Amino acid sequence: MNYLYTAYAAxxxxxxxxxxxxxxxxxxxxxxxxxxxx
Amino acid sequence: MKRFFxxxxxxxxxxxxxxxxxxxxxxxxxxxxxxxxxxxxYHVPSAWTAFLLFLINFVxxxxxxxxxxxxxxAVAVVTAEVGVVYCxxxxxxxxxxxxxxxxxxxxxxxRLTSTLVxxxxxxxxxxxxxxxxxxxxxxxxxxxxxxxxxxxxxxxxSIWFFRTQHPQPVVGGGGSIDPRMWHVWLLxxxxxxxxxxxxxxxxxxLEILQRxxxxxxxxxxxxxxxxx
Amino acid sequence: xxxxxxxxRATLAKDLRLxxxxxxxxxxxxxxxxxxxxxxxxVFNPTAEESRHIAGGLVWVAxxxxxxxxxNQTWARELRNQVLDAYRISPAPANALFLAKALGNFxxxxxxxxxxxPLFIVxxxxxxxxxxxxxPIVAALGTWALVVNGTFFAAMSVRTRAREIMLxxxxxxxxxxxxxxxxxATSAILTGxxxxxxxxxxxxxxxxxxTIACLFLFETVLHAx
Numbered sequence: 001m002n003y004l005y006t007a008y009a010a011x012x013x014x015x016x017x018x019x020x021x022x023x024x025x026x027x028x029x030x031x032x033x034x035x036x037x038x
Numbered sequence: 039m040k041r042f043f044x045x046x047x048x049x050x051x052x053x054x055x056x057x058x059x060x061x062x063x064x065x066x067x068x069x070x071x072x073x074x075x076x077x078x079x080y081h082v083p084s085a086w087t088a089f090l091l092f093l094i095n096f097v098x099x100x101x102x103x104x105x106x107x108x109x110x111x112a113v114a115v116v117t118a119e120v121g122v123v124y125c126x127x128x129x130x131x132x133x134x135x136x137x138x139x140x141x142x143x144x145x146x147x148x149r150l151t152s153t154l155v156x157x158x159x160x161x162x163x164x165x166x167x168x169x170x171x172x173x174x175x176x177x178x179x180x181x182x183x184x185x186x187x188x189x190x191x192x193x194x195x196s197i198w199f200f201r202t203q204h205p206q207p208v209v210g211g212g213g214s215i216d217p218r219m220w221h222v223w224l225l226x227x228x229x230x231x232x233x234x235x236x237x238x239x240x241x242x243x244l245e246i247l248q249r250x251x252x253x254x255x256x257x258x259x260x261x262x263x264x265x266x
Numbered sequence: 267x268x269x270x271x272x273x274x275r276a277t278l279a280k281d282l283r284l285x286x287x288x289x290x291x292x293x294x295x296x297x298x299x300x301x302x303x304x305x306x307x308x309v310f311n312p313t314a315e316e317s318r319h320i321a322g323g324l325v326w327v328a329x330x331x332x333x334x335x336x337x338n339q340t341w342a343r344e345l346r347n348q349v350l351d352a353y354r355i356s357p358a359p360a361n362a363l364f365l366a367k368a369l370g371n372f373x374x375x376x377x378x379x380x381x382x383x384p385l386f387i388v389x390x391x392x393x394x395x396x397x398x399x400x401x402p403i404v405a406a407l408g409t410w411a412l413v414v415n416g417t418f419f420a421a422m423s424v425r426t427r428a429r430e431i432m433l434x435x436x437x438x439x440x441x442x443x444x445x446x447x448x449x450x451a452t453s454a455i456l457t458g459x460x461x462x463x464x465x466x467x468x469x470x471x472x473x474x475x476x477t478i479a480c481l482f483l484f485e486t487v488l489h490a491x
Contacts, residue, residue, distance in 0.1 A: 003074050003077070003134050003135070003137060003138045004073055004074050004076055004077055006134055007077040007080060007081070007130070007131045007134040007135065008058075008077075008080060010127070010130050010131065010134070011080050011084070011127050011130075011131060014123060014126055014127050014130070015123065015127075015233070015237075018119075018120075018123045018237070019237065022237075022240060022241060022244060025244060025248075026244055029244070029247060029248055029251060032251055032255075033251060036251070036254055036255065036258070103486065155439060155442050158438075158439035158442075159439040159440060161439075162435050162436050162438075162439050162440075165432070165435050165436075166422070166426070166432065166435075166436060169426045169427045169428045169432055170422075170425070170426040170427075171425060171426070171427075173490075174425065174490040177486060177487060177490035178422050178487060178490055181422070181483045181486065181487050182422070182436065184479065184483065185415070185440055185476070185479060186439075186440065188475055188476070188479055189440050189442075189443065192443040192444075192468070192471065192472055192475070193442060193443050195443070195468060196442070196443035196446040196447060196468055197446075199464050199465075199468070200446060200450065203450070203460055
C-alpha cells in the first residue's frame, strides 16, 4: 500500500520540481530583462 | 491565445483531481494485485504522454532541418524536456509497481527496457543542447533526434529477441482489462495531456522570451563595442 | 573530376600515414587496451566454463572503451589545424571526408581489437564451441556499428564545450541495440548454446540504417553554424 502512495507522491514531486525549475528560470529572466531596461 | 491559459489550467486541475479520485476510489480493486495496481493509472498515461511528446520532438526536428524555422527548434527543446520529465515518472513508478507485485524492482522487460533506452537517448539529447555552442545547437540536436528515432525500432527488436533467448519475468500486465478500468485510464491520460500542454506552453513562452533576451544582450554588447 | 572515392582515398591515406609516422595515438591506445584487459582479468575472474558465457560482454565493453578513446582523437587533429573550416569552404563532398574518417577509425580500432583478442583468449582460456568462422563477421559488423556512429558523434562533439565526455554520452545510448547484438552474437558463438544468426542480421540492419543516416546528415552537421 505504501508503494501506491509513494508512486503517486513521486509523480507529483517530479512534476512540481520541474515546474519549480521553470519558475526559477522565469524569475531570473525577469531580472535580466529589468537590467536591460535600465 | 493568452486567455486560454487560465481556462485550461482550471480544466486541468479539475481533470487531475477527478482522475485521482476515480483512480483511488471509484476504480474496482484488482483481484490478484490488490490496491497497488492503481499505480498504473499514473504509470501508463505518463508513458503515453512521454511517447507523444517525443514523437512531436521528432517531427519538430525534421521540420527544423528542412525549413530552419526557429520556432520548430523551440518546440523540439520543449517537448524533449517535458518528455524526459514524464519518462522519468514512468521509470520511477514502474519499479514501485513491480516490487510489491512481482517481488523484483527491475527486469529486462521489453517495455521498461525500451523506455529506459528512450530516456537515455533523450537525456543525452538534453546534454548536447546544453553543451553545444548556441549557433550549432538546433542542427546538431535535430540530427541527434533523428538518430534516436531511427534507433527506436532497433532497440525494440533487440530487446524482444533478447527476451526470446533469455526468458525473463513478465512485468507488463497480461490478461484482460476490466472495462471499468479503461475509462479511468483515459480520464487520467486526458488530465495528464492537458497538464503536459500547460507545462509545454509555459516552457515554450519561456524559451522564446529567453531567446529574445539573449538577442538583445548580444546586440547591446555589439553596440557598446563599436567605436563612436 | 574529383570524385568521392578520390578524396576518400586521399584523406584515408593521409591519416594512416600520419598515424604510422607518429605512432602517437597507437602506442597510447595499445597500452590503454592492455591495461583494460588486465584490469578486467583481475576484476572478473571466472572459471573456464563461466568465462565462455561472460566473455562476450567483457570483450566488447573493453573494445568499446578503447574505441571511444580512439574516436575522441579523430577530429582533434583536424581542429588543431583548421582543416574542418577548410573543408567547409571547399567544394569537396563532405561525405568523402566522413567516409575517410570512419574507415580510418575502423582500421585503427580493428587493429586494436586484433591485438587485444589474443590477450583475452589467454587470460580467459577462451575457446569457441560454436561456429568460430562467424566471429570475424561479428567483429567487423560490430566495430563498424561503433565506428560509424562514433565518427559522426565525434564530429558533433568536437566543437562542444565538454568535448571528450560528450562523445560517450551521445554514443552509448544509441549504440545499445548494436552492443546487445555484438555481445549476444559473440556469446552465442563461444557457448554454442544458440544461433548467432538473428544477432548478425540485427547488426547488418543497424549498420545499414546508420551508415545511410550518417552519410545523409554529415554535410548538414559539418555546416552547422
